[in-house]
Amino acid sequence: MIVGERKPMQEILDMIADHKKIFIAGCGTCVAVCMAGGDKEVSILSSAIKMARNKENKPIEILEQTPLRQCEWEFVDELKDKIEACEAVLSMACGIGVQTLVERFPKVIVYPAVNTTFLGLPEEQGVWSERCGACGNCVLDKTGGICPIVRCSKSLLNGPCGGSQDGKCEVDPEVDCAWQLIYDRLKTLGKLDDLTEILPPKDWSTGRDGGPRKIVREDMKL
Amino acid sequence: MTKRDFKPKITVFYCEHSGLLSADMAIKSGFVYPESVRMIKVPCSGKIESIHIMRALEEGDGVVIYACHKEACQFLRGNLRAEARLAYIKNILKEISIEEERVQMYYLSPSNGVKFTRTLSTFYEDLKSLGPNAGRAEE
Numbered sequence: 001m002i003v004g005e006r007k008p009m010q011e012i013l014d015m016i017a018d019h020k021k022i023f024i025a026g027c028g029t030c031v032a033v034c035m036a037g038g039d040k041e042v043s044i045l046s047s048a049i050k051m052a053r054n055k056e057n058k059p060i061e062i063l064e065q066t067p068l069r070q071c072e073w074e075f076v077d078e079l080k081d082k083i084e085a086c087e088a089v090l091s092m093a094c095g096i097g098v099q100t101l102v103e104r105f106p107k108v109i110v111y112p113a114v115n116t117t118f119l120g121l122p123e124e125q126g127v128w129s130e131r132c133g134a135c136g137n138c139v140l141d142k143t144g145g146i147c148p149i150v151r152c153s154k155s156l157l158n159g160p161c162g163g164s165q166d167g168k169c170e171v172d173p174e175v176d177c178a179w180q181l182i183y184d185r186l187k188t189l190g191k192l193d194d195l196t197e198i199l200p201p202k203d204w205s206t207g208r209d210g211g212p213r214k215i216v217r218e219d220m221k222l
Numbered sequence: 223m224t225k226r227d228f229k230p231k232i233t234v235f236y237c238e239h240s241g242l243l244s245a246d247m248a249i250k251s252g253f254v255y256p257e258s259v260r261m262i263k264v265p266c267s268g269k270i271e272s273i274h275i276m277r278a279l280e281e282g283d284g285v286v287i288y289a290c291h292k293e294a295c296q297f298l299r300g301n302l303r304a305e306a307r308l309a310y311i312k313n314i315l316k317e318i319s320i321e322e323e324r325v326q327m328y329y330l331s332p333s334n335g336v337k338f339t340r341t342l343s344t345f346y347e348d349l350k351s352l353g354p355n356a357g358r359a360e361e
């Protein structure tokens with residue numbers, strides 16, 4: 001899932017400083033699970049903004065709604081009335097949600113209230129960590145199911161580097177060395193021999209370096 | 223309104239396993255709530271969500287939580303959750319320059335009427351000195 005966190009309040013307050021009536025749109029999927037932009041976070045942000053604006057003697061009216069997903073036309077269409085009733089939208093979805101609103105409602109100003117941070121999982125309640133960099137050409141089959149692209153600080157395809165110490169990464173002693181994890185996992189699977197295969201330099205044209213990506217499935221089109 | 227006339231509007235969330243019994247004891251001993259205090263009973267302080275505290279502050283001047291002592295929560299970790307949520311709210315208040323002292327949490331054993339009276343009276347007086355919550359909505 002996509003993991004994010006709310007932007008600092010001052011940054012949000014500066015974005016909406018000139019508006020008297022806004023709509024805060026949450027998202028009920030990824031950012032609700034990472035507790036950054038679901039309906040609870042929408043209410044808390046709304047309350048904080050109102051208090052901040054009352055304090056400045058510039059009260060603000062706020063409408064709120066959290067569709068199931070902010071990245072699908074059919075769900076954002078539900079927001080039309082509220083969007084049209086306000087001067088601007090503050091989106092608490094990821095950057096995809098913000099852009100879905102922008103594309104569906106081209107004349108409306110949409111501000112991001114959340115910093116989209118990474119693709120990851122909730123390790124436990126209240127703790128999220130990165131697992132995938134969407135490189136477009138997965139190598140998990142070669143690395144025991146552990147992603148070297150985002151879990152190795154240097155994205156090494158043939159690790160570890162010389163800075164791996166006691167299973168930890170030299171970049172941050174709190175972070176596990178991904179290549180130690182890969183080694184341990186392959187050992188558990190009895191597949192340590194796999195490590196003798198040298199992975200060639202990665203073709204990054206499937207990743208961000210290849211420009212904006214798009215997938216078209218003719219068989220699925222209506 | 224002068225500070226003398228100002229009656230802070232306070233929401234008190236109290237756990238029924240400690241705060242309720244302490245409040246009863248305080249009343250039996252002659253404590254009278256200031257009229258601007260609103261009491262809300264909860265089955266556990268862990269039931270108080272961040273938004274409840276924010277909303278109470280949006281329409282008032284202060285919020286107090288009465289919870290059971292640490293390691294004495296009937297639901298094991300409810301009071302620790304309440305404490306963590308309060309810290310989260312205090313951070314938001316700091317970000318929007320609203321005094322953090324407007325939200326407080328006290329730990330009580332059941333039937334500690336003396337502590338209930340003392341903490342609520344002190345909080346009330348502290349808020350009187352602090353003045354109205356500038357973030358509060360106009361009535």
Ligand code: SF4
Pocket residue numbers: 002027028029030031068069070071072093094095096097098
């Ligand atoms: S808008 Fe973003 S956060 Fe919401 S469901 Fe879509 S991808 Fe997930």
Ligand code: SF4
Pocket residue numbers: 131132133134135136137138139140147148149150
């Ligand atoms: S190798 Fe690429 S696609 Fe596979 S988990 Fe890592 S970043 Fe994601």
